[in-house]
Structures are given as C-alpha cells and as structure tokens.
Amino acid sequence: MNQAYENEQQITPFAHRYQRCVMASKRVSWRIEEDVIRGREFDATQKFLPDQLSRVNQWGFLTAEDKRFVSQIQGRTYANIFGLVERFINAKVLELGQHHVLGDQVALEALIRFSDEELKHQALFRRIEVMTGKVMPEGYYFTIDPNDVARAVLTKSTWAVLGLTCHIELFTQQHYRQSIAECEGLSPLYKDVFLFHWKEESQHAILDEIEWREEDRKLSHVQREQAVEDLMELVAAVDGILQQQAKADASYFIAVSRATFTAQQQAAIAEQFLSAYRWQYIVSGIQHTRFTKVLSELITQAQMTKINNALAPLIHSAG
Numbered sequence: 001m002n003q004a005y006e007n008e009q010q011i012t013p014f015a016h017r018y019q020r021c022v023m024a025s026k027r028v029s030w031r032i033e034e035d036v037i038r039g040r041e042f043d044a045t046q047k048f049l050p051d052q053l054s055r056v057n058q059w060g061f062l063t064a065e066d067k068r069f070v071s072q073i074q075g076r077t078y079a080n081i082f083g084l085v086e087r088f089i090n091a092k093v094l095e096l097g098q099h100h101v102l103g104d105q106v107a108l109e110a111l112i113r114f115s116d117e118e119l120k121h122q123a124l125f126r127r128i129e130v131m132t133g134k135v136m137p138e139g140y141y142f143t144i145d146p147n148d149v150a151r152a153v154l155t156k157s158t159w160a161v162l163g164l165t166c167h168i169e170l171f172t173q174q175h176y177r178q179s180i181a182e183c184e185g186l187s188p189l190y191k192d193v194f195l196f197h198w199k200e201e202s203q204h205a206i207l208d209e210i211e212w213r214e215e216d217r218k219l220s221h222v223q224r225e226q227a228v229e230d231l232m233e234l235v236a237a238v239d240g241i242l243q244q245q246a247k248a249d250a251s252y253f254i255a256v257s258r259a260t261f262t263a264q265q266q267a268a269i270a271e272q273f274l275s276a277y278r279w280q281y282i283v284s285g286i287q288h289t290r291f292t293k294v295l296s297e298l299i300t301q302a303q304m305t306k307i308n309n310a311l312a313p314l315i316h317s318a319g
Contacts, residue, residue, distance in 0.1 A: 048075025160230030171285035
C-alpha cells in the first residue's frame with residue numbers, strides 16, 4: 001500500500017465511524033419533491049404533529065377541532081424552528097470540515113455530506129412553511145431571523161455549539177418515534193417529513209458526537225468550564241426563542257379559534273404552548289439517554305450538577 005495513503009488512514013481515530021456515516025448517507029439519500037412531497041398537499045382536517053409531541057391531550061378545555069388546530073400551529077412552528085437551528089448547525093459543520101481539508105478525506109466527505117443534507121433540510125422546511133400556510137388562516141407569524149440566531153450561537157465555544165447540536169439531532173430521533181406512534185388523524189405527509197428527516201439526522205448525530213469528543217480532547221479544565229457555561233447560555237437562548245414564539249402562537253390560536261376564552265384560559269393556553277415547546281426542543285433532547293451518557297463522560301460531576309440545576313425549572317415547566 002502507498003505509505004502516504006496508509007498514514008492518512010491513521011489520522012482520525014474515528015475513521016471507521018466516518019466511513020459508516022458516508023455509506024449511510026449514500027444509502028438513505030432522498031429528494032424533497034420526488035420522495036417526501038410526492039405531489040401532495042396538507043389537509044386542514046388532519047393533525048400536523050402527533051399527540052405525544054404536541055401534548056394537546058393535556059389541554060383539557062379544548063374541543064377536538066381546537067386541539068387539531070393547535071397541532072397545526074405547532075407543526076408550522078416546527079418547520080420554522082428547524083429551518084432556524086439548521087442554519088447555525090450548517091455553519092459550524094462547514095467550519096469543522098476545514099480541519100479535515102488536508103487530512104482525513106473520508107471525514108471531509110462525511111462532513112460535506114452532512115452540510116449538503118442540512119441545506120436540503122432547510123429547503124424542505126421552507127417548503128413545509130409555505131404549504132402549511134396555504135391551508136391555515138391568516139395571522140400566523142414567525143419573526144425570529146435564522147441568521148441573527150446563527151451569528152449569536154457561533155460566538156460561543158465550538159464545544160458548546162456541538163453539544164447543543166448533538167442534543168438537537170438526537171431529539172429528532174425521538175420525535176420520529178413519536179410520529180409513528182398510533183395517532184388518529186395525523187397527516188401522512190407530515191409523518192413522511194419526520195421519516196425522511198430522521199433518516200439523515202441519524203448519522204448526523206453520530207458525526208456530532210465524534211466532533212464533540214474530538215473538540216473536548218483539546219480543552220483545558222478552564223476552557224471546559226467556560227464551555228459548560230456557554231452551553232447553558234445557549235439552552236437559555238433557545239428557551240428565550242421558545243417563549244417568544246409560544247406567546248405569538250397562543251395569540252394566533254386565540255384570535256382564530258371560534259371559541260371564546262376567559263382570561264384564565266388564555267393564560268393557560270400560553271403556558272401550554274410554552275410547555276409543549278420546551279418539551280419538544282429542550283427536554284426531549286437533554287433526557288435522551290445517549291445525550292446524557294456522552295455529556296456525563298465529558299464533564300465533571302460538579303459541572304453536571306450545575307447543568308441539572310439550571311435545567312430543572314425548564315424540565316418542571318415541560319411537565
């Protein structure tokens with residue numbers, strides 16, 4: 001074997017895992033229109049998110065029609081939230097790829113494919129936003145700018161950004177499992193969105209973990225302590241976005257619903273939207289067994305306690 005090539009194979013300790021991700025990426029590759037959409041449209045008589053994810057069954061005073069509408073609002077917000085987070089994820093992946101340009105070419109290919117798939121996912125969710133908008137009443141809005149969020153996120157340490165990213169990629173897998181659970185009236189089209197998104201995010205989670213562990217090896221104790229602080233700040237920033245959107249979505253729901261709600265019920269609606277969003281975008285990830293395992297291997301018990309204490313109010317709010 002050529003010695004230069006042989007040496008190249010030893011560059012990355014995770015070479016075999018990069019290779020598996022490349023192979024999986026090739027195997028599950030899909031196209032938006034031909035594989036996911038397939039000429040279909042959304043149906044306003046169907047739910048967009050499964051009950052386990054939207055948590056509408058906890059909203060005791062809503063009619064079946066209102067519960068369906070809540071799931072549709074959340075489904076539209078789901079598309080917008082993912083369009084947002086995948087913007088900063090892709091920016092970080094492109095940055096990480098530069099580390100492999102003159103090194104492990106399999107790792108480089110894996111990250112290039114990761115980036116290409118994240119761009120495709122952004123396009124998919126932009127498509128879903130337009131399609132859901134066609135069957136929903138006017139008045140919905142999502143005003144958070146993905147580029148502004150990405151700029152803010154990328155000021156934090158790479159360790160923290162990778163931790164947040166790994167958390168996101170892992171909870172998409174849980175969301176898929178919940179989407180295939182029995183749920184009467186769930187949109188087959190949105191179910192396929194979960195399916196195809198999950199197919200590629202599965203290997204993204206593996207790559208996130210590889211890069212996170214590699215980044216961790218470079219840090220001093222002081223740097224890791226700051227990285228933990230950065231991660232907590234990023235989660236708090238995500239929660240700020242969720243609070244803003246939950247308020248907007250609650251107002252939209254109340255304005256469009258045929259029902260008349262008391263002030264107490266309106267407050268409960270806003271709380272339920274926020275509780276559902278905290279579950280979907282924070283708690284379902286931080287309680288994922290793989291995420292907790294990896295995180296616990298990278299930080300001290302004292303740092304884990306600090307994170308758990310910071311997250312406790314969010315977990316409690318999400319029920």
